[in-house]
Amino acid sequence: MATYDNKIWLLKNIRDAFIATDDTGLCEIVMAGEDFSKIFQIKGLEEKKRIKEARALQPGTSKIREGGDSCEDFEREIITQFEPYPDIDESEDEDPLGSSYVRYEEFGGYRQRSNTSQWLDKKEQALKKAAKIKVIKWEDSSPLSKEQCMELFPTVEVKPPEKQKSLLAQQLENCPDLPHRQYLEYGKFDGTAQLGLQTKCFKIFMTMLSEKHQNYPLVVCVIASAKIKDLIGFTCYKYSIEHPEISLGSVHEYGLCIAEDDGEVDWAFPCLDANEPCSKFGFTCLGLIELKNKKSFNSPPIPMPDDGHVFHLFPKMTDSGQSHNNPSRHNTGGSQTSEAVISALRAVNEEKKSSEDANLEKIQCHIMATEAPQYKSYKVQLLRKVRTNTSVQLGISLDRIEIEPLVTHKHVFWSNSRSKYFLHSIESVAWCQILETRGYRTTFRIVYSPSQKNNSVSDKNASEHAGYSHLHTTYKYHDFESDHETAKEIVEKVNTILDLLNSSCRREYKISKEKKSQTRRSFHTKHLS
Amino acid sequence: MAGDTTASLGGSQVALVTGGYDHTIKLWQAHSGVCLRTMQHPDSQVNSLEISPTSMVAAAGFQHIRLYDLSSANPDPVTTFEDISKNVSRVGFQKNGTWMYTGGEDCTARIWDPRAAPRTRCQKIFQVQAPVNAVMLHPDQSQIMVGDQSGIIHIWDLKTDQNEQLIPEAEASIQDIAIDPAGKMMAAVNNKGNCYVWSLSGQPPHPVPKKHITAHSKYALRCKFSPDSTMLVTTSGDCSAKIWRTSDWALLRELRRDTQRWVWDAAFTLDSRFLFTGSSDSYARLWNIERGTLEREYCGHQKAITALAFKDQPV
Numbered sequence: 001m002a003t004y005d006n007k008i009w010l011l012k013n014i015r016d017a018f019i020a021t022d023d024t025g026l027c028e029i030v031m032a033g034e035d036f037s038k039i040f041q042i043k044g045l046e047e048k049k050r051i052k053e054a055r056a057l058q059p060g061t062s063k064i065r066e067g068g069d070s071c072e073d074f075e076r077e078i079i080t081q082f083e084p085y086p087d088i089d090e091s092e093d094e095d096p097l098g099s100s101y102v103r104y105e106e107f108g109g110y111r112q113r114s115n116t117s118q119w120l121d122k123k124e125q126a127l128k129k130a131a132k133i134k135v136i137k138w139e140d141s142s143p144l145s146k147e148q149c150m151e152l153f154p155t156v157e158v159k160p161p162e163k164q165k166s167l168l169a170q171q172l173e174n175c176p177d178l179p180h181r182q183y184l185e186y187g188k189f190d191g192t193a194q195l196g197l198q199t200k201c202f203k204i205f206m207t208m209l210s211e212k213h214q215n216y217p218l219v220v221c222v223i224a225s226a227k228i229k230d231l232i233g234f235t236c237y238k239y240s241i242e243h244p245e246i247s248l249g250s251v252h253e254y255g256l257c258i259a260e261d262d263g264e265v266d267w268a269f270p271c272l273d274a275n276e277p278c279s280k281f282g283f284t285c286l287g288l289i290e291l292k293n294k295k296s297f298n299s300p301p302i303p304m305p306d307d308g309h310v311f312h313l314f315p316k317m318t319d320s321g322q323s324h325n326n327p328s329r330h331n332t333g334g335s336q337t338s339e340a341v342i343s344a345l346r347a348v349n350e351e352k353k354s355s356e357d358a359n360l361e362k363i364q365c366h367i368m369a370t371e372a373p374q375y376k377s378y379k380v381q382l383l384r385k386v387r388t389n390t391s392v393q394l395g396i397s398l399d400r401i402e403i404e405p406l407v408t409h410k411h412v413f414w415s416n417s418r419s420k421y422f423l424h425s426i427e428s429v430a431w432c433q434i435l436e437t438r439g440y441r442t443t444f445r446i447v448y449s450p451s452q453k454n455n456s457v458s459d460k461n462a463s464e465h466a467g468y469s470h471l472h473t474t475y476k477y478h479d480f481e482s483d484h485e486t487a488k489e490i491v492e493k494v495n496t497i498l499d500l501l502n503s504s505c506r507r508e509y510k511i512s513k514e515k516k517s518q519t520r521r522s523f524h525t526k527h528l529s
Numbered sequence: 530m531a532g533d534t535t536a537s538l539g540g541s542q543v544a545l546v547t548g549g550y551d552h553t554i555k556l557w558q559a560h561s562g563v564c565l566r567t568m569q570h571p572d573s574q575v576n577s578l579e580i581s582p583t584s585m586v587a588a589a590g591f592q593h594i595r596l597y598d599l600s601s602a603n604p605d606p607v608t609t610f611e612d613i614s615k616n617v618s619r620v621g622f623q624k625n626g627t628w629m630y631t632g633g634e635d636c637t638a639r640i641w642d643p644r645a646a647p648r649t650r651c652q653k654i655f656q657v658q659a660p661v662n663a664v665m666l667h668p669d670q671s672q673i674m675v676g677d678q679s680g681i682i683h684i685w686d687l688k689t690d691q692n693e694q695l696i697p698e699a700e701a702s703i704q705d706i707a708i709d710p711a712g713k714m715m716a717a718v719n720n721k722g723n724c725y726v727w728s729l730s731g732q733p734p735h736p737v738p739k740k741h742i743t744a745h746s747k748y749a750l751r752c753k754f755s756p757d758s759t760m761l762v763t764t765s766g767d768c769s770a771k772i773w774r775t776s777d778w779a780l781l782r783e784l785r786r787d788t789q790r791w792v793w794d795a796a797f798t799l800d801s802r803f804l805f806t807g808s809s810d811s812y813a814r815l816w817n818i819e820r821g822t823l824e825r826e827y828c829g830h831q832k833a834i835t836a837l838a839f840k841d842q843p844v
Contacts, residue, residue: 133608136641137615153671154670160710164756168798172560190567194555
């Protein structure tokens with residue numbers, strides 16, 4: 001048993017463990033921006049540099065600087081808190097934490113068989129195979145006599161073959177249109193009987209087909225280097241061979257989602273990325289879905305004719321209420337029935353449109369949720385009450401908001417002492433919203449509380465914005481200007497992050513806003529929506 | 530039909546087999562393009578494939594010839610012929626499947642006869658001075674043409690063990706030899722892209738030079754006569770298969786495809802209307818000769834296809 005006390009090393013391994021063992025790939029997406037090993041490497045180098053400089057300043061070190069080699073030795077001695085364990089590759093334990101990543105079999109928790117027993121198994125199978133094969137070695141037999149030769153190799157009379165019809169030609173004629181031909185190129189990803197190549201088997205449920213076809217999954221074996229899109233193509237190829245009566249669409253119309261053993265697709269997770277290799281995913285049960293079901297349902301709305309001309313859809317409408325027996329009910333166009341029909345048509349169309357929009361919104365929300373925590377920077381204008389607006393780079397990430405002035409040569413004299421770098425911890429950001437749109441420019445505001453954990457390096461001049469105060473918390477804000485699309489994206493991103501984290505600062509601000517809106521019901525202020 | 534995917538093959542069915550560098554031999558349902566079965570050919574590439582009259586397929590590889598049973602679902606060979614020091618370049622069968630003949634880099638051509646009784650065994654060996662690239666049995670079953678790397682074609686009379694030598698082009702390695710099913714013509718291609726044709730007449734058949742075709746600008750690989758003897762196909766490293774009319778040696782068709790690379794092997798259908806080609810782009814293809822169009826592509830090999838064999842059935 002071993003104990004590990006290096007926090008950095010432990011953190012790195014925990015992060016790697018999450019990424020390696022997560023079959024859905026979401027851990028990787030979330031943690032992609034934080035390459036701890038690199039961060040710690042950089043920090044380690046900086047620390048070393050600092051220590052080295054500090055030591056160099058001490059007297060009596062000039063002797064060490066003579067030889068280049070000794071300099072390196074000297075550096076090697078410096079071990080910072082950011083170092084992983086030394087010689088980790090030569091560790092006696094042979095990556096003890098690595099073995100814990102080994103996934104167990106689906107049923108039961110027995111550990112995987114050791115390499116030796118697997119190797120012995122393979123050997124045994126190879127021997128069994130070889131035993132079934134008849135081996136004939138060349139034997140130099142005694143030379144055959146002439147008589148023997150004449151007997152063994154008689155000359156056969158050669159007759160020119162008569163013209164024959166080919167069975168293949170006939171088969172070709174009978175099978176002109178083959179459904180699997182569009183997927184032929186995916187045939188090469190077949191993993192069956194491939195020696196020396198890693199293969200991966202999947203059970204694919206054809207969830208886009210009708211119920212009766214969904215019950216039994218298609219077992220597919222592909223080479224491990226095949227991508228998800230190749231797996232989709234090969235699945236279509238194999239399925240259309242086995243079921244030529246069912247027509248499948250283009251490979252681009254389909255996606256693969258994680259599914260349960262019984263074929264139930266997990267709609268919560270997005271489709272597997274088509275460009276990722278199959279070997280990356282641990283899930284063996286997948287569902288083939290039509291991509292358009294995940295997007296908005298694009299059925300066209302029922303044509304809405306002009307009022308009063310709905311009759312061409314419902315020819316009998318002109319006869320509505322007509323009765324041979326009751327002449328008073330002739331020609332009642334504009335009757336209640338036709339009105340009801342028109343309003344029903346309208347309702348259906350609106351519902352379709354709103355469900356389209358709802359689906360679109362859902363997709364966009366989903367995309368926003370996954371992309372929001374990732375660092376992104378935008379070039380916007382920072383608005384100032386007293387001075388001219390300055391171009392800044394607004395960097396937004398899961399833990400901070402950075403405002404970095406972009407100094408152009410023109411303004412170098414005017415603005416070098418004016419523009420300052422702002423860094424706000426996300427914990428201190430309370431609000432973000434669009435203020436107004438004027439022509440092509442949109443103004444938006446980020447509200448923060450300087451009294452919270454805040455590393456801002458702002459000078460006193462910058463903090464002259466009027467603040468809102470509620471009880472003990474003072475709120476300040478930065479106003480920015482940008483084009484509409486960027487502003488919208490920034491506001492959505494910040495709000496997604498703020499909602500995710502839901503810091504105390506944000507909660508307090510929300511409470512204070514509510515109270516204000518209650519007390520200022522009669523006012524229409526620019527700042528509060 | 531396409532849905533009828535029997536993994537094994539009876540004697541009455543059409544068989545297309547391909548092999549190459551990916552250590553597999555694939556059996557295809559020729560009319561649909563579907564791979565029916567994949568057989569394993571470990572440790573070496575496949576230099577040559579031939580389907581025997583008894584529906585076995587022989588694969589010539591490095592230091593061995595492996596025999597697979599097409600009518601079973603067994604992915605492994607049933608028989609292995611061993612004890613060969615180097616690559617076996619070509620394999621063929623006697624008309625009735627009684628014996629098998631090979632040629633190899635060990636400068637020999639051999640007749641293999643695995644029959645039990647030693648008395649009836651007709652195992653023979655023919656030694657030449659250079660690696661053997663091509664061996665072809667005359668339809669009269671008593672002569673084998675042996676082409677070697679030094680450019681010599683040996684006509685090995687199996688009855689008398691005598692041999693005649695032809696040198697169409699000095700120092701140009703013979704890559705393949707073909708004899709038409711009527712036994713009237715012999716063709717050979719070499720690594721300069723040249724094709725030489727002889728007429729064979731008399732008993733024993735005696736070759737008389739007939740034609741020299743500058744078939745390809747690069748390495749020629751295979752040559753074969755059509756079953757009706759009206760056409761000769763030559764394949765080459767220039768990425769094409771060319772079909773020549775035997776009556777006047779005019780070029781009938783040049784079969785090319787953008788993605789097609791070296792065409793290593795070819796085979797005609799029984800009615801001489803279609804041609805299979807196997808290429809190092811890992812695709813085998815079926816061409817309609819009359820139209821020059823591509824009918825089918827066989828996609829499944831991971832690496833180059835270097836050998837192809839086709840057995841048709843008469844209707």
